[in-house]
Amino acid sequence: MKKILVVILAIVMVFAFAACSSGGDEPEASGGDVVKVGFIYIGTTNDGGYTQAQHEGTMALEAAMEGQVECLIVEEVAEDKKAVTDAAVNLIDQGCSVIIGTSYGFQDALIEMATSGDYADISFLHFSGNELADNYGNYFGAMEEPRYLSGVIAGKMTTTNKLGYVAAHPYTEVNIGINAFTLGAQSVNPNVEVDVIYIGSWYDPANEKLAAERLLEQGCDVITQHADTTGPQIAAVDAGAWTIGYNLDNSSNPELASAYLTAPIWHHEVFLVPTIQSIIDGTWVPEAYYGTMADGYISLAPLTDNVSEEAKAEVDKVQDTIIKGEKKVFTGPIYDNSGTLKVAEGESLDHDGIWSIDYLVQGVKASNIN
Amino acid sequence: MKFTPAITQRTGLSTRQSVTYRAIAILLSVVGTGLVLMLFGLNPVRVFGAIIEGSMGTPIRIHQMINSAIPLVISTLGIIVAFKMKFWNIGGEGQIVMGAFGAAFVAYRLPDLPQPLLLLLMAVAAAAAGALWALIPAAFKAKMGTNETIFTLMMNYIAILFVTFLQYGPWKDPARAGFPRMPDFSPNAVLPNLFGNNIGWVIAMILTAFVYVFLSRTKKGYEITVVGESPETARYAGMNIPAIIIVAMAVSGGLCGLVGMIQASAIEKTLTATISAGYGFTAIITAWLARLNAIVALFVCVVFAMLVQGAAFIQLSLGVPAAVAGVVQGTILLFILGSEFFIQFKVRLPERRRRTV
Numbered sequence: 001m002k003k004i005l006v007v008i009l010a011i012v013m014v015f016a017f018a019a020c021s022s023g024g025d026e027p028e029a030s031g032g033d034v035v036k037v038g039f040i041y042i043g044t045t046n047d048g049g050y051t052q053a054q055h056e057g058t059m060a061l062e063a064a065m066e067g068q069v070e071c072l073i074v075e076e077v078a079e080d081k082k083a084v085t086d087a088a089v090n091l092i093d094q095g096c097s098v099i100i101g102t103s104y105g106f107q108d109a110l111i112e113m114a115t116s117g118d119y120a121d122i123s124f125l126h127f128s129g130n131e132l133a134d135n136y137g138n139y140f141g142a143m144e145e146p147r148y149l150s151g152v153i154a155g156k157m158t159t160t161n162k163l164g165y166v167a168a169h170p171y172t173e174v175n176i177g178i179n180a181f182t183l184g185a186q187s188v189n190p191n192v193e194v195d196v197i198y199i200g201s202w203y204d205p206a207n208e209k210l211a212a213e214r215l216l217e218q219g220c221d222v223i224t225q226h227a228d229t230t231g232p233q234i235a236a237v238d239a240g241a242w243t244i245g246y247n248l249d250n251s252s253n254p255e256l257a258s259a260y261l262t263a264p265i266w267h268h269e270v271f272l273v274p275t276i277q278s279i280i281d282g283t284w285v286p287e288a289y290y291g292t293m294a295d296g297y298i299s300l301a302p303l304t305d306n307v308s309e310e311a312k313a314e315v316d317k318v319q320d321t322i323i324k325g326e327k328k329v330f331t332g333p334i335y336d337n338s339g340t341l342k343v344a345e346g347e348s349l350d351h352d353g354i355w356s357i358d359y360l361v362q363g364v365k366a367s368n369i370n
Numbered sequence: 371m372k373f374t375p376a377i378t379q380r381t382g383l384s385t386r387q388s389v390t391y392r393a394i395a396i397l398l399s400v401v402g403t404g405l406v407l408m409l410f411g412l413n414p415v416r417v418f419g420a421i422i423e424g425s426m427g428t429p430i431r432i433h434q435m436i437n438s439a440i441p442l443v444i445s446t447l448g449i450i451v452a453f454k455m456k457f458w459n460i461g462g463e464g465q466i467v468m469g470a471f472g473a474a475f476v477a478y479r480l481p482d483l484p485q486p487l488l489l490l491l492m493a494v495a496a497a498a499a500g501a502l503w504a505l506i507p508a509a510f511k512a513k514m515g516t517n518e519t520i521f522t523l524m525m526n527y528i529a530i531l532f533v534t535f536l537q538y539g540p541w542k543d544p545a546r547a548g549f550p551r552m553p554d555f556s557p558n559a560v561l562p563n564l565f566g567n568n569i570g571w572v573i574a575m576i577l578t579a580f581v582y583v584f585l586s587r588t589k590k591g592y593e594i595t596v597v598g599e600s601p602e603t604a605r606y607a608g609m610n611i612p613a614i615i616i617v618a619m620a621v622s623g624g625l626c627g628l629v630g631m632i633q634a635s636a637i638e639k640t641l642t643a644t645i646s647a648g649y650g651f652t653a654i655i656t657a658w659l660a661r662l663n664a665i666v667a668l669f670v671c672v673v674f675a676m677l678v679q680g681a682a683f684i685q686l687s688l689g690v691p692a693a694v695a696g697v698v699q700g701t702i703l704l705f706i707l708g709s710e711f712f713i714q715f716k717v718r719l720p721e722r723r724r725r726t727v
Binding site (some may be wrong): 073074075076078080081082083085087089090091092093094103105108112169171172200224358 | 428431434437438523546549550551554598633637638639640642644645647671682683685687692721
């Protein structure tokens with residue numbers, strides 16, 4: 001008897017759900033002219049760094065093109081073809097005609113889809129990487145510029161002359177940042193040394209913090225990072241050291257206020273808004289976009305009050321020359337950390353030269369977390 | 371006063387009764403999930419509808435669903451063979467990874483072989499590598515009676531770290547400028563498609579039939595079941611128990627190894643340390659849900675893949691956070707697996723003292 005009772009009860013409840021649902025149902029608005037843009041993220045939109053910066057660009061795009069563009073997002077997608085393809089196909093299934101991948105490891109899956117012929121009517125945009133196709137463009141920024149400036153600040157602020165750098169992979173993009181930071185620091189403080197720990201992941205809150213703690217133990221008093229979360233920044237706060245973030249301006253976070261100096265940051269909407277507009281207008285030509293500080297695509301976040309007046313004055317001066325194009329970050333003489341001359345005096349690297357860097361400059365000591 | 375409920379093994383539960391219990395479980399899972407969704411302020415009927423629509427609504431969604439089902443079905447078959455013998459193979463993940471490694475080894479060494487031959491060799495290498503990885507704990511169990519649960523679990527980490535080492539070290543693609551990724555396979559090493567999905571779905575159906583026949587119609591399959599039910603009976607009947615353990619685990623690991631080959635060849639087109647994507651663990655759940663029956667497993671895995679694809683769909687279409695989609699899956703499983711307990715065991719609450727009227 002009891003069993004039958006349970007069954008009946010269950011059915012009654014199901015019907016109760018059905019009943020209360022009828023009120024809440026609203027047909028989905030399917031605006032005819034709205035272009036759906038699908039974003040694929042590696043982390044969460046509140047990671048305090050990389051993905052949050054991406055998502056702020058996404059929201060700025062939606063705000064700037066209200067009524068024309070609707071953005072859909074998939075968070076926490078692994079850098080595997082299965083995960084990326086699933087996310088992209090599900091977004092296309094939802095009506096997205098533009099797919100935007102935002103992590104280097106998404107490139108293989110997306111270029112494969114773009115060139116397969118099955119998705120010829122979809123426009124693909126990819127943040128970072130080097131692939132191009134008829135319906136696939138990539139975009140990135142000259143992060144070496146604000147990185148260099150953040151190095152100037154670190155070089156001025158350190159008293160131990162040891163700077164700590166939590167890095168993701170020993171990949172070109174990361175090494176460009178390490179080198180630019182080091183050159184900036186050395187430009188104001190020739191005795192400075194940069195200690196790097198590679199954690200082998202873009203996004204790993206625990207290991208990011210652990211690596212920073214190790215660097216602090218080794219005597220580093222300024223911590224910066226090429227990794228996605230606030231882990232290194234928290235470690236610096238705990239140790240009473242300085243921190244320079246990355247991707248996103250966290251200066252308003254009260255928990256980081258005591259240690260935060262600045263961060264090299266992205267303004268993705270500067271690229272996204274005109275590009276999506278050109279896709280809508282049918283004038284889009286896939287390109288390899290490389291935004292600079294002069295373009296406003298990247299910048300050094302406003303300096304906090306923790307930064308000394310002397311450092312502020314120095315940064316303002318150098319920033320001005322970079323934006324005007326008078327100062328190139330990678331200008332010789334540049335030696336690698338085995339002492340070999342890589343860029344001769346008077347020469348400077350252009351975009352292609354920078355992106356073929358396969359060394360760390362003199363003054364950098366790198367190790368892996370494991 | 372004691373309030374401990376008495377739990378006793380059930381005997382002679384009729385088919386009708388167990389079907390009723392399962393039906394109740396499914397209903398309760400729907401109700402329970404509905405309550406959870408309402409807690410999150412979501413409309414349960416709309417979410418359930420979206421899960422079904424999201425997994426079956428368009429050809430794209432069906433293809434996506436089948437793509438998720440293929441590795442799950444074959445992993446589940448592998449787990450079933452081991453579990454039938456009550457050999458708790460928690461090492462599916464590692465066997466999948468080693469299978470993918472075996473396939474990749476062949477794909478990188480002989481990239482220019484004709485496609486059918488290359489794929490066949492990759493499959494053989496994958497099955498052999500997966501089987502070998504399962505045979506190590508099997509041999510220890512057969513010879514020394516070690517605990518296979520811990521042993522197979524630990525073998526996962528060795529396999530994953532081994533492939534991670536290759537990915538970050540000797541097998542890293544130098545063309546990637548330092549990014550840890552292995553080179554893509556040659557086109558000949560990629561499984562072809564049939565009706566929009568990689569041919570793995572045909573392999574999965576064939577293997578389902580194979581495992582069903584193997585377990586229920588062959589002498590070895592019967593022996594595996596007997597060893598699982600009662601090793602004493604098996605010994606008394608003169609069965610060679612170590613040999614049976616070895617054969618069963620070779621089949622189990624070989625099947626998991628094939629999953630690695632299919633995923634590496636058809637989906638990733640390269641080897642990655644994350645290739646197993648949890649299939650080896652999920653397969654334990656689906657194997658139980660299927661009551662270790664290969665044919666039933668095929669359907670259970672398809673339903674499971676619908677849940678996975680449906681969960682991805684509701685995140686996009688209804689803006690449901692990823693965590694809630696996970697809670698939905700977990701709640702459904704809790705009820706359905708929970709019902710198995712009540713089918714196997716009788717639970718009697720302690721009797722209250724009778725009130726005198």
